[in-house]
Amino acid sequence: MASSRDRQRKLARAKLDRQMARRAATVRRRRRIQAGVGTALILVLVVAGSAWALGAFDREPTQDTANDEVCLWTPQNTDGNPNLRQVGQPATTGLPVTGTQPMTLTTNQGGPISVELDLANAPCAAASIAHLAGQGFYDNTKCHAITADGAVRCGDPSGTGLGGPSYSFYSENVPPAPEASPSPSADQPPTYPKGTVAMISNPPGANGSQFLIFFEDFTTAEPAFPVIGRVTGGLDVVEKIGALPTVENEAGEKVKPENDDVVVQSLTVGEPGLDPASPADPTPAGTSSPAASGVPEASASAG
Known part of the structure; x- marks a missing residue:
């Protein structure tokens, strides 16, 4: 057991x-x-x-926009200036701030003029022009002056130089003053090369709707015009307008086209581009290209 x-x-x-x-x-x-x-x-x-x-x-690339306030639109007294138009105001946020945006002018002087607006350095100007163009503000208006500085002045429905929208905005991209030349023979790039598009206002800094398209190089010791873009096609049309004879306007300035009114039949603004680099040059044959003309990319804001 x-x-x-x-x-x-x-x-x-x-x-x-x-x-x-x-x-x-x-x-x-x-x-x-x-x-x-x-x-x-x-x-x-x-x-x-x-x-x-x-x-x-x-993912599809998306256009960079600014959610913070980018632009300040200052109301203007339309009662004090009957040449101003009530057009509301553009948005202050969500504006594209990179790349470029196409603008096209059709005039009675020839083929379309193509412009590349600089969204990186002049987003408020681009937003303002797009806002106004969407309301037909520029359609059937006159380019009322051919300036002594070598530019065609457009964008004033009143044709007086005093017209514009019911708001203004600050200058964004005024070129720096040229440096003192070490010798009289030293080459200096022009302040506003041929093909430059810039705002013009009265008084300076209170920009509205008026702009300049330069058909000649212009150099000044005191830059005042904010650069907003450059011509990419149709510069020959701008040069043709610039060659028109002028007579004195009401202010005694010899800037008014003498015989032929220069009419902007339409101005349109397209969708912003995602690539800040310039596209293939669409300049028609026989037209001076912006690169050959020395039109620079708009410089960093100084205004």
């Missing part, structure tokens, strides 16, 4: 066998779980890699 000690040993051995069996079962279960997780992870990686390769994670 087995002793009490033998029975205790058998019971202890059976208990140990059961513990070992449970541990083995736990290990096998953990390995199955780990294998399943590994297989699932591999499957996820394969699916994600395939989706990436097919462009599922690609």
Whole structure:
């Protein structure tokens, strides 16, 4: 007959066998779980890699806009100046602040004039022109002056130089004054190269709707016109307008086209471009290209 000690040993051995069996079962279960997780992870990686390769994670580029207030529109007294028009105000936030925006003028003097507005350095001017163009503000208005500085002056429905919208905005991108030349023969780039588009206001700094398109290089020691863009096509039309004979206007300035009115039949502004680099030059044959004319990218704001 087995002793009490033998029975205790058998019971202890059976208990140990059961513990070992449970541990083995736990290990096998953990390995199955780990294998399943590994297989699932591999499957996820394969699916994600395939989706990436097919462009599922690609996003369309979006135009950078400013959510903070970018522009300040100052109301103007239309009662004190009957030449101003009530047109509301452009937005102050959500304005594009990178890249460029196309503007097209159609005149009675020839083919369209294409302009590239500089959203990075003159976002408020671009926003204002787009706002006004959307209301037909510029349509069937006259370019009332051919200035002694070598520019065509447009954008005043009254044709007096005093007209504009019922708001004004500050100057954004006035070029710096040229540096003193070390010698009389030293070459200096023009302050406003041919093809430059700039705002003009009276008084300076209270910009509205009027702008200049330069058909000649212009250099001045005291720049006052904020640069807002450049001509990319139709510069020959601007030069043709600039060559028209002039007579004195009401202020005694010999700037008014003598015989032919220069009429902006329409002015449109397209969607902002995402790429700040200039597109392929659309300048028609026989037209001076902006690059050849030395038209620069607008400089950093100084106004």
